[in-house]
Amino acid sequence: YLVLSTLIHSDVFKAAVSVYGVADLIGLAKDTHKFERGYNEVLIGKYPEEEQIYKDRSPINHIDRLQTPIAFLHGKEDTVVPVSQSVEMYDKLREKGVTTALMLFDDEGHGFRGADAVRRSSEASYVFLCKVLGIQPSILSDIQIVNAKN
Incomplete structure (x- = not known):
């Protein structure tokens, strides 16, 4: 979540990697397990009572x-943050x-x-960071980059 949230509020970073990151707080509130849902209620507020805050803070x-x-x-197999969040x-x-x-x-x-x-x-x-930054990576990876600029 922190990576995505930072990127929608700043262009200071040249590239980023989101690892099982939260993009949709409403989706998370609906699809995650009870522990994570309680954690978000402390940080954000109760859902659906505070739905607008969840919408406003969702990078998606x-x-x-x-x-x-x-x-x-x-x-x-992520049961905390649905894989659909990264796919979307x-x-x-x-x-x-x-x-x-x-x-x-x-x-x-x-x-x-x-x-x-x-x-x-x-x-x-x-490899992703190297390629995006115009650096020749010293190793290979099976990552497929789309819309590459260089």
């Missing part, structure tokens, strides 16, 4: 402000022409645990 509702190249990495952000940014990438990890949830996922997510982040 401010896609027009986001121009920074961003990669999304997410576990397909990726789709909207791709359609908008923003440089972006999406990597989904089989058998991973909220927090990569498997050695292969940890390695691949680190490599993907490194």
Whole structure:
């Protein structure tokens, strides 16, 4: 959430990577487990009573402000933040022409645990950032970047 929220309020960063990030607070309120829902009520307010705050603070509702190249990495089995949040952000940014990438990890949830996922997510982040910043990466990754400018 912090990465996406920062990018809709500032253009100070040249590129970013969102790892199982929250894009839609209303979607999270509806789809996450009880613990996470309670956490958000403390930070944001009760849902649906404070629905407008949830809308206003959801990066998905401010896609027009986001121009920074961003990669999304997410576990397909995430029960905290639905994978659909990363997929939707990726789709909207791709359609908008923003440089972006999406990597989904089989058998991973909220927090990569498997050695292969940890390695691949680190490599993907490194390669994405290098390529977006015009640096030749010293390793390879299977990350697919769309709308690349260079």
